Amino acid sequence: MPNYRRAQITGACWFFTVNLQQRHQHLLTEQIDLLKSCIRDVHQRRPFFIDAWVVLPEHMHCIWTLPAGDCDFAGRWRDIKKAFSRAIPAGEYRAASRELRRERGIWQRHYWEHLIRDASDYQYHFDYVHRNPLKHGWVQRVQDWPHSTFHRYVAAGVYSADWCGDSKGVIQGDA
Numbered sequence: 001m002p003n004y005r006r007a008q009i010t011g012a013c014w015f016f017t018v019n020l021q022q023r024h025q026h027l028l029t030e031q032i033d034l035l036k037s038c039i040r041d042v043h044q045r046r047p048f049f050i051d052a053w054v055v056l057p058e059h060m061h062c063i064w065t066l067p068a069g070d071c072d073f074a075g076r077w078r079d080i081k082k083a084f085s086r087a088i089p090a091g092e093y094r095a096a097s098r099e100l101r102r103e104r105g106i107w108q109r110h111y112w113e114h115l116i117r118d119a120s121d122y123q124y125h126f127d128y129v130h131r132n133p134l135k136h137g138w139v140q141r142v143q144d145w146p147h148s149t150f151h152r153y154v155a156a157g158v159y160s161a162d163w164c165g166d167s168k169g170v171i172q173g174d175a
Contacts, residue, residue, distance in 0.1 A: 011068040013051065013116040015125040018077065019059040019108045026057035027106070031088065032147055038083040046076055051122075052129040055147040056136060061129045063116065073113065081107045130159070 020027055028035055032055060043050070048070075051063035066073060085106045116122045130153070133145035142150055143161050153159045 007115055008071045009115065010071045011066055012071065013063065013065040013122065014073055015061070015063050015114040015116060015129075016073075016077070017059060017061050017112040018081075019111070021106060021108050023058045027088070028055050028060060029057045029147060031084075034087055035084055038080050038087070041083060042076055042079045046072070046079070048073075048076065050149065052126050052153075053149050054129050054132050054145070056133060056138060061132055063122070063125055063129060077111060130163075 035055065047067060049065040049067075051065055053062040054060060064073060064076075088106060114125070116125060130148060130150040131142055133139050133148065134142050139145045142148075142163055143154070150159060150163075154161050154163075
């Protein structure tokens with residue numbers, strides 16, 4: 001069995017990709033209010049700064065900055081995934097290994113995390129999060145995807161509403 005080691009850096013900034021187990025489902029957008037509620041509950045109990053977030057039908061990307069002295073992003077993800085799973089009626093496909101462990105079959109067990117190294121890395125991932133609905137063909141314009149912090153950053157003047165989402169997009173101000 002693999003031994004996954006995660007960096008333990010307090011107060012760090014992280015990029016995440018979290019996927020549904022069944023990548024053909026649209027559960028995250030179909031249950032967006034429930035997902036937001038689960039995130040909000042964990043966020044209230046165990047604060048962190050949400051730098052960027054986009055929810056697509058079958059996966060999501062986000063950037064979090066943890067508080068000083070705190071490195072437990074894994075616990076926060078466990079709590080979000082667990083709360084969401086418990087609120088969804090059972091009935092999804094479960095592999096035999098999941099049945100043996102009495103696990104739901106909603107989420108992929110693991111997720112991708114990346115420690116943001118510097119301002120350039122932050123900028124790249126910040127733009128990546130916001131252009132992702134365009135990249136996957138869900139919309140023709142980034143502004144048309146409703147489940148994204150892109151709209152927060154348009155209101156703040158960081159992005160223009162017609163930002164095309166290409167990798168050359170520039171964010172004004174500090175990253």
